[in-house]
Amino acid sequence: MSAIFTPSADKEFFTPFGPMLGYVRMPPNLVEYLNASMSEQLEDHSASLVGKVRQELLFPKPLVDAAAGALGNALIEYHIRASHRGTFGDYDHTAKRYELNIMAGWFVRQFENEYNPLHIHTGCALSCVGYLRLPEGIDDEWAEDDKDHHPTHGHLQFAHGTDSHYSVSNFMIRPRVGDFYIFPSYMFHSVYPFKTPGERRSFSMNLSVVESEA
Incomplete structure (x- = not known):
């Protein structure tokens, strides 16, 4: 059933269409822990993913648990806010209990001249990306690229x-270590190559938020 909109003020601006993105700064200790836990001995999942990158290494359970513990509230808050927005407020989150169901998490190790083509994520409702490391000197490359x-x-x-008119179809993000973004799994996204030697390290997770009665 479609949501029925009833104005709540004499003047208001609203966004009834299109997906919502979420952003949060990760705790520094999570960034440090994930970086320290990255190992080439982890299971390489690259053959099952679209990325044209060096490695995509699966999270073992302790890394999934650590990410969920630090970022779970933000992921659930996204779910609640998006649900409120999609129903024009006709959504009582206080009557519900929420649990994360994380299907997979993995490191993405991208080096110079590598890229991730346009793609979506399947088998989940939400996806996310967090940035853990950038190549030393990439700020100089960005300063030159900004001239374009x-x-x-x-x-x-x-x-x-x-x-x-009044709507755009793409949104660009310049990564910073510690940045974490949340988005619907069906949203198309890609990562462009860079030239600076070194590693652009991030991690992604696929998940859903399971609701039950409080």
């Missing part, structure tokens, strides 16, 4: 829908 009319080097780009 459309800088992209090493950036994450989301795409949804078609450009129109």
